[in-house]
Amino acid sequence: MGEDIKISVIIKTYNEQAGIAKTITSIRDNLSNYSHEIIVADSLxxxxxxxxxxxHGAKVATLVNxxxxxxxxxxxLGYLHAQGEFLLLMDGDMELAPGFIEQGIAYLDTHRDYAGVAGMVEMDDAQSYEFKSRKQRIHKIYPVGDTSHLGGGGLYRRSAIEKIGYLTNRNLHAYEEAExxxxxxxxxxxxHRLAVPYFSHTSYDMSSIELMKYRWRSGYLFASGELLKSAWGKPHFKDALLVVKNEAVFTLYLFLVAISILTFHIKIISIALLxxxxxxxxxxxxNRSFRDALQSVVNLSVFSAGLIRGLSCRLKDPNQAPDNRLIKGEQQ
Known part of the structure; x- marks a missing residue:
């Protein structure tokens, strides 16, 4: 670990040219009192x-494949090259909020049994069904106080990550913070999630259908199955099952509906569809909207299909590093 680096900021990116400069600038503005490094972990x-x-003075750790x-x-990927005592995880479409770092460091310094902290999240006014639904539930998704995981990133104690072997699971297309x-x-x-702002976030500017297609192509929707498969036989399998319970229950329900249809019995089919x-x-x-209700059913159906697809994915050893290379700019 680099003795002169207090915080390693790891920014996860893929085609984030529109926002990465703002992300890095917000970090520079708020970490001026701490020795730090900024690593952009880029997926090619x-x-x-x-x-x-x-x-903008960041290092770039990039995938090869x-x-x-x-x-x-x-x-x-960024963790493989990080040297700081603390790890600050962000995405390339986020801007770090003033004051979070000071309070986050202070909390971890005085609570040695805590591995990480985050803060409150601000979202924009995206119009897709999913992001409107997420904004309605934002306090449930990002609850203040002790929490099971830090969705959206956080500030972690490096020593805790070293104890468990790896930072995030390279197999997962989502749920990596939960895992x-x-x-x-x-x-x-x-x-723990502090009652202070952590970052503001720019949502995808896509329609609900476009976003669903994009997430299927990118593999995001396979994550529930990948999570269950990667957790099988491990102490946290029950925790993983709870995280994806909606998809799991709906998948089981659709299976039962399919069986009822195969009976060709109207009464049985009707009961199954109730x-x-x-x-x-x-x-x-x-929601006072038939369209939103239909979108919700469609979303659950597609996520259920993704769960099944994810269970068939081949998993790599999460402790093994992916092929990558580190690029340093002229300022470093």
């Missing part, structure tokens, strides 16, 4: 993300 972007990052791309590989939280929990650590009709009705009443 095809735009100018890497060049912009280097121009584009087939390795996934959410879990990004921060792990990290599970492993830390079973290693005896706690996590929970789906009730779910649709409750969603329509709650």
């Amino acid at each position: 972007s095809s735009d100018d993300t890497q060049a912009i990052a280097l121009e 584009g087939d390795e791309r996934c959410c879990g590989v990004g921060h792990q 990290l939280g599970m492993r830390l929990k079973h290693a005896g650590y706690k996590l 929970p789906l009709v009730a779910f649709f009705a409750l969603k329509a009443i709650k």
Whole structure:
């Protein structure tokens, strides 16, 4: 570990040329009182993300093989080259909020049994169904106080990560923070979300259907199955099952509906479809929108298909480093 580096900031990116400069600038503005390094962990972007990052004084750790791309590989890639006592995890479309670092460091310094902290999240006004739904539930997704995981990134104690072997699972196309939280929990650590702003976030500017297509192509929707498969036989399997319980329950339900249809018995089929009709009705009443209710059913169906697809994915050893290279700009 580098004795002169207090904080290693790891920014996960893939084609983030529109926001990476703002992300790096917000970090520089808020870490001026701490010795730090900024590592852009890039999944082989095809735009100018890497060049912009280097121009702004960051190091770039990049994948060599584009087939390795996934959410879990990004921060792990940066961790391989990090030297700081603390690890600050961010994405290339985020801006660090003033004051978080000071309070985060102070909390971890006085609570040695905590492995990491995060803060409150601010989201923009994206119009897709998923992001509107997420914004409605933002306090449930990012609850203040002790929590099972730090969704959206956080400030972690490096020594805790070294104890559990790796930072984020290179196999996961999502849920990487949840899986990290599970492993830390079973290693005896706690996590906490402070009642202070952590970052502001820019959402995808896509329609609901476009976003769903993009997430299927990128493998994001396979993550629930990947999480269950990677956790099988490990102490945190039950925790993993709870994280993806909605997809798991709906997948099981769809399986039962399929069996009922094969009976060719109208009464049995009707009974099997009743929970789906009730779910649709409750969603329509709650959101005052038949369209949103239909979108919710479609989303669950696609996520269930993704779970099945994820279970068939071949997993790599998360402790083994992906092929990568480190690029340093002229300022370093």
